[in-house]
Amino acid sequence: MPEITFREALRQTLREELLADERVILMGEDIGAYGGSYAVTKGFLEDFGPDRIRDTPISESVIVGCGIGAAMGGLRPMVELMTINFSLLAFDQIVNNAAKLCYMSGGQIHVPLVIRMASGAGSQLSSQHSHSLEGWYAHIPGLKVAVPYTPYDARGLLKTAFRDPNPVIFIEHTALYSRKGEVPEGDYSIPFGQAEVCREGKDVTLIGYSGSVYQANGAADLLAEQGHQAEVLNLRTLRPLDVEAIVASVRKTHRAVVVEDDWKFGGFAGEIAAIIMEQAFDELDGPVARVCGADVPMPYAKELEQAALPSERQIADAALALM
Amino acid sequence: MTQLAEKPTVKDLDKGQLIDLLRQMMLIRRFEEKAAEMYARQRIAGFLHLYIGEEAVAAGAIAAINHDDYIISHYREHGHALARGVDPGRVMAELFGRETGVSGGRGGSMHLFDVERFFMGGYAIVAGHLPIACGLALANQRLGNGRIVLCIFGDGAVNEGEFHEALNLAAVWKLPVLFLCENNFYGMGTDIRRVSSVIEVYKRARAYAIPAEQVNGMNVLEMYEATQRAARRVRSGQGPVFLEAITFRFRGHSMADPESYRRKEEVQEWRELDPIVTFRQKLEQDGVIDEATFQALQAEVEEVVNEATRFAEESPKPPPEALYRHVYEEES
Numbered sequence A: 001m002p003e004i005t006f007r008e009a010l011r012q013t014l015r016e017e018l019l020a021d022e023r024v025i026l027m028g029e030d031i032g033a034y035g036g037s038y039a040v041t042k043g044f045l046e047d048f049g050p051d052r053i054r055d056t057p058i059s060e061s062v063i064v065g066c067g068i069g070a071a072m073g074g075l076r077p078m079v080e081l082m083t084i085n086f087s088l089l090a091f092d093q094i095v096n097n098a099a100k101l102c103y104m105s106g107g108q109i110h111v112p113l114v115i116r117m118a119s120g121a122g123s124q125l126s127s128q129h130s131h132s133l134e135g136w137y138a139h140i141p142g143l144k145v146a147v148p149y150t151p152y153d154a155r156g157l158l159k160t161a162f163r164d165p166n167p168v169i170f171i172e173h174t175a176l177y178s179r180k181g182e183v184p185e186g187d188y189s190i191p192f193g194q195a196e197v198c199r200e201g202k203d204v205t206l207i208g209y210s211g212s213v214y215q216a217n218g219a220a221d222l223l224a225e226q227g228h229q230a231e232v233l234n235l236r237t238l239r240p241l242d243v244e245a246i247v248a249s250v251r252k253t254h255r256a257v258v259v260e261d262d263w264k265f266g267g268f269a270g271e272i273a274a275i276i277m278e279q280a281f282d283e284l285d286g287p288v289a290r291v292c293g294a295d296v297p298m299p300y301a302k303e304l305e306q307a308a309l310p311s312e313r314q315i316a317d318a319a320l321a322l323m
Numbered sequence B: 001m002t003q004l005a006e007k008p009t010v011k012d013l014d015k016g017q018l019i020d021l022l023r024q025m026m027l028i029r030r031f032e033e034k035a036a037e038m039y040a041r042q043r044i045a046g047f048l049h050l051y052i053g054e055e056a057v058a059a060g061a062i063a064a065i066n067h068d069d070y071i072i073s074h075y076r077e078h079g080h081a082l083a084r085g086v087d088p089g090r091v092m093a094e095l096f097g098r099e100t101g102v103s104g105g106r107g108g109s110m111h112l113f114d115v116e117r118f119f120m121g122g123y124a125i126v127a128g129h130l131p132i133a134c135g136l137a138l139a140n141q142r143l144g145n146g147r148i149v150l151c152i153f154g155d156g157a158v159n160e161g162e163f164h165e166a167l168n169l170a171a172v173w174k175l176p177v178l179f180l181c182e183n184n185f186y187g188m189g190t191d192i193r194r195v196s197s198v199i200e201v202y203k204r205a206r207a208y209a210i211p212a213e214q215v216n217g218m219n220v221l222e223m224y225e226a227t228q229r230a231a232r233r234v235r236s237g238q239g240p241v242f243l244e245a246i247t248f249r250f251r252g253h254s255m256a257d258p259e260s261y262r263r264k265e266e267v268q269e270w271r272e273l274d275p276i277v278t279f280r281q282k283l284e285q286d287g288v289i290d291e292a293t294f295q296a297l298q299a300e301v302e303e304v305v306n307e308a309t310r311f312a313e314e315s316p317k318p319p320p321e322a323l324y325r326h327v328y329e330e331e332s
């Protein structure tokens, strides 16, 4: 199987969608002439023209609202919001409109809209460019939230996003764009709500999504050095959430550590911990541990930024504490 | 008030159409009065925003566009839905929270939807639907279907960021949107003169190079004529047009409003301009209708509204088991 980057996997998929369906249009800030802030849509403007690859004003609210309306009106739009931090300016459109229109219209309106955005820290971009707010979107009924980890995930989940008749928030961790992984050449897709066991083990389950699966895998290596076999779960989507896979793994290992870049207080890791408690309490040998981002705005200085993010060592230590 | 460039001619309206405009306004008025009554009798709950006083705007504007042009509106939208031809029984059933309501009892007064009639909804986040209007228009533009979008909102919307984002995008992409601001001078209890640096709303649109004018929203013929001209331009592919309809709501913001913020005399002055009374007088003077025709119309709308109310009353309530239906559209 050929190895390609996460970015290339996204690019290939978008290109295929544009070629396959005239109704597909892309909108966002600097996705055309500039080629995309993370170069995902590089070359698209030349190949598909300005009617389908639409550079927008810096107006996040109308970018998303326009995507919603275009979807309602029969197109198959994808909008790009640069980063999740900027998506907050479109929060009204995403939460009050995209997520609720199907319900409040009694099922008459469908919003088949893909909203892509980058997330995560690690490049010293400090407080207003580095947050991981996936859990906020996962909180909203009416939305689906995809959080790919590998290039294989990126392609398979994006395919599914374009087939879904509901709004899909598609979140790409910036640390992943240049990572490589195997992606088959043929057509495939990954259904939403199916986590991947990316490493099998019997002693503890490390649960992560998006970029944090990388740290979880690293922690599993550290644990292996000490003779413990950690199982690593890559959630792939937060809504729908593969509760069965989580519970099945905990049944096997009887210990769980949830890893998340996002703030701990009130975050998605707490939701997972609660689900495990509700559905597998008797299987647990100890409390579910959480290793999350520190409860601070992301600092600039390298040492501080690193200290604010979950580390492999912290994850491994949290797991060891449960042994 | 800025005068229209051309006086309304309405030469293309025949007798039947003129009577239709009157009937439409009378239907909206009677429907709203009945809704208020049903609210008082606790058949209707939540917020109820009446359109009484503003009927000429909906009746005139909506008669002047095509039946398959999209309409997208704010939460004071009963009149717009009725003028579009949405079944009054299903609107009333929605207010009653019944399964047979246009939105299946999920939306209520502020969220009427009838996609079959290209009525794309009422929205209760002030200015939140203007971006969606751009998207519907973009779809029309790309699909080349010749349809336009009539986007209706209040004067309160013009100080929201989404208003400005949407006007700019519509202008720069030449989107087929007809923006229609119902300027009734108040956003809830706040007088526009107290919170807007520019109170002539149409001037805001001109700042985005959008052709814009003020219309007398108390006169159904002027509304019809101005909308017809605006729609023609929008349909021709030259981009959006903006109309500011000067109007007034005779009732409170919602049923919960004690109206402490405005003078009784101000309301009275506007009531003298009642769009139904004045249009009726005009049609009688012009010999289009006589007293008997008017009485017949009144009996007719009374019957429609009573029938709508009976339908709502007799309709089933949504079963609690259906709570989760429509959160997601099933995979297609």
Ligand SMILES: Cc1ncc(C[n+]2csc(CCOP(=O)(O)OP(=O)(O)O)c2C)c(N)n1
Residues within 6 Å of the ligand: B076, B124, B125, B126, B153, B154, B155, B156, B157, B182, B184, B186, B187, B188, B253
């Ligand atoms: C974003 C937002 N802020 C505040 C409100 C509360 N609110 C509901 S209606 C309203 C006044 C809007 O006035 P206007 O747009 O002039 O419409 P009108 O009621 O006069 O028809 C306000 C402030 C809201 N619904 N949405």
Ligand SMILES: [Mg+2]
Residues within 6 Å of the ligand: B154, B155, B156, B182, B183, B184, B185, B186, B187, B188
């Ligand atoms: Mg107002």
